[in-house]
Amino acid sequence: MQTQIRRVGMGLTVAFLAVFLQLNYLQFWGAEAIADKPGNSRELLREYSIKRGDIVTADGVTVASSRETKGDFKFERTYPQGELYGHITGFYSLVFGASRIESSFNDELLGESDVISMQDIRDRLFESGEQGDNIKLTINSELQEVARQALGDQTGAVVALDPNTGGVLAMWSNPSFDPTPLAAHDTQVARQAMEQLRGGDSDPLFSIATSKGYPPGSTFKVVTIAAALESAKYNANSRFPDPAELDLPQTDETLTNFTKQPCTTVGRIDLFTALTVSCDTTFAIIGLDIPDELFDMAERLGFNEPLPFDVSTQASLAPEVPDDQAPFRAFAGIGQGNVQATPLQMAVVAATIANDGVVPRPRLVEQIIGPNVDVVEDIPPETLGRAMSTDTANTLTDMMEAVVDDERGTGTAARIPGVSVAGKTGTAQNVEGAAPHAWFISFAPTEDPQIAVAVIVENGGSLGSEATGGQVAAPIARAVIEADREIRGW
């Protein structure tokens, strides 16, 4: 029987070795792939055992913080300001994952960024409960509130940037949402909240400011002018014919001025005046004349790719128009047709002109602060390159100032006594029959710009089909600029 016992021993050895090989697969070769499979809650449990850092505004108001619970998941996220910062912080939810800042700055908030502070080392040595870093936003809480008040219950968005740094001073979209119930650890509560948000006609989770593209309408004319001036074919005094309607190539269609009249009484119009009164035919002519330059300018300003930002953005569109669709070049010149822009993109356009032609990279976060208030990291402002020369930017500034200052201007509602405001209105057609969207982009003061603002009010807001950008959107921009002047004292 000796032989058989030895053979049984060999058989058992093979069986044990098979287990050993399987363990090598589970714990070494395939470990990462297996641990990443859905259903593994260990990573979540670990994340939720860390006291996630707070998110605070530039002026120190807490907009997201963590509170301890008694459950398996130790810390629950709350958003004390409700819906006011919903699109900025996003949510950090057991059920739905993380979005916006909570997602893009997850490592920092968990204290797992590359920077290791003394606190991290202390945490690791003494297990005093890990703590993440705090995030300081560029947002000013008072201005954010002003933006919400100014827009009221109209659907739309307000984006205010510091043109020098790209820092977002206020960014409000209506409708918005309160992230707190979504972050509830009670999955019932979270799911119900989500169902409610998804139940209506609009999607409050969707940020109009960063992610909804609208035809920019006449606000896009500043891009057209920038392209025209940079092309050296035109200057501010270039003269154009002034018809009430323009024949479009390749078709019997015509492009008619918004007023259905010629823009002036003298038969010809110069470029400067054309912007002041927002003369559509002029810009349609430029669009037809220099389509490639216009396309290039739009791309330099950030169109056709998602803007680099601290939260995800939707790309604004100014596609190249092929030769056989030439009428769309005319429409592109006035920000219609295939052109689409997010409010954030148009704020960046205004900020670029204010910033002497250099495109500031928009940003929401200016500092990462360690748990013990020792500053871990200052985030330096960045630019996205130069879009136009300083001269072009200065000429555009003068022209936009006239839009607000000149009696014939479309943006007179944005005037602020004692402050030189540059602006451009837009009243953008969209689907047949629906009221147009009211736009306004602006910056101030023109001598040393401190704030650039883009406003959109969807379908004319409270004024409906009678609305223009000048009537509906410009007063909102004015309110924000005035408030910023008060708050930051420039």
Add this chain to the structure above:
Amino acid sequence: MQSSVRRNTELSLLIVALIVGAGAMTLVALARSVDRIALALPLAGVVAVAYIGAHVLVRRVARQADPLVLPLVAILNAVGLAAVYRLDPRPDGFGPAQVTWTVVGLVFFAGTLLALRDYRILARFKYIFGFAGLFLLLLPITPLGTEINGAQLWLRFGGYSFQPGEIAKICLVIFFAAYLADRKELLSIATRRLGPLHIPDLKHFGPLLVMWSVSLAVMFYEKDLGSSLLFFSIFLVMLYIATARIVYVAFGMALFAAGAFVGYQAFSHVQERVSTWFNVFDPKIVQDEGFQLAQSLFSFATGGLFGTGLGQGRPGIIPEAHTDFVFSVVGEELGLLGTAAVLVCFMLLVARGLRVALNTRNDFGQLLASGLIAIFAIQTVIILGGVTRLLPLTGITLPFMSFGGSSLLSNFILVALVLRVSHQSATEPDPARTGEILIGGRGGP
């Protein structure tokens, strides 16, 4: 080897094992809070005292027994204890209960060694053991049985539940050993040849068919593929050791495969097990019937090479982690290094057990020792294969590591029997060999 040397080796290895065990308990306690050490160390102390007591008894009544077996049992037991304690350290939780069961198990270990001075007596009562084993094995089918986690292998008395299959396995191995020692010549006579296979008379396939029906009954009525496989395969292994006829093994495996196939066709719970095994990460399965296995695999994967450290992982997510899935706890917190070390300990223990069998010179002793250690090894492989997804998962315990009184008790008795055989074969002159020496022929091997 001199008996005192053997026992001193045992003592020093045992002390190493107990220090490792106490260290593991300390780390587990420390992971929660420093104060916990005050609660954990006394438990480790109780276990250490019990093991030292067992060692002292071995010194007195089984001096010549193998010196590695008890330390290997101790280290497996201690690591298992730390894992169970880590999952549930409450004073009335599984951790302290497992300490109690360990002590009770060691008392049974001592009792077996004390009461049974000559294991050959067992052969006389082979039919009693045979019937007792069968009775215990099939007892849960009767109205006394209780279904727990989908398998009907438990008896419940008052607040206690008991798995009679764990005791049945020892009774049946004793019976098989005695029966096969008597019949081995008869059963191995080959009357025909089919290619390379020697085929015994058909009537000798009778016992195989009987065991097959029993194992099918366990599979179908107790819904327990694991125990069924365990009992049938141990019979095949012992039949093979006794007769050297591979044809029994081949035929037996064919029978079992046929039974399993019929079971798969006829019973939805078998189909579910197999489908879970194949598709454990399927989104519909991973949160449901595959949850336990998937969480076990996540544990192993999270542990990686070095593990999260004792008390630092989250193996508590696995339902029933303290019983069938205790190895996954080791996998998550001690990593591949830990699981490999545990595996090596099991292999060493099996190797020592088979060495005992090889050193024994009478048929019953050889079959008894090899049978006991083989059933121990097969059980280990079935559950380790199950929790690592090498085999379909079946609910049986990991010897000496899983929580459970029945399991600990039966395995301590099993080890005591192996040590008894070991001691006796080392002390008592082997009749065959003595004969040879008397004739003045060759020396011992």
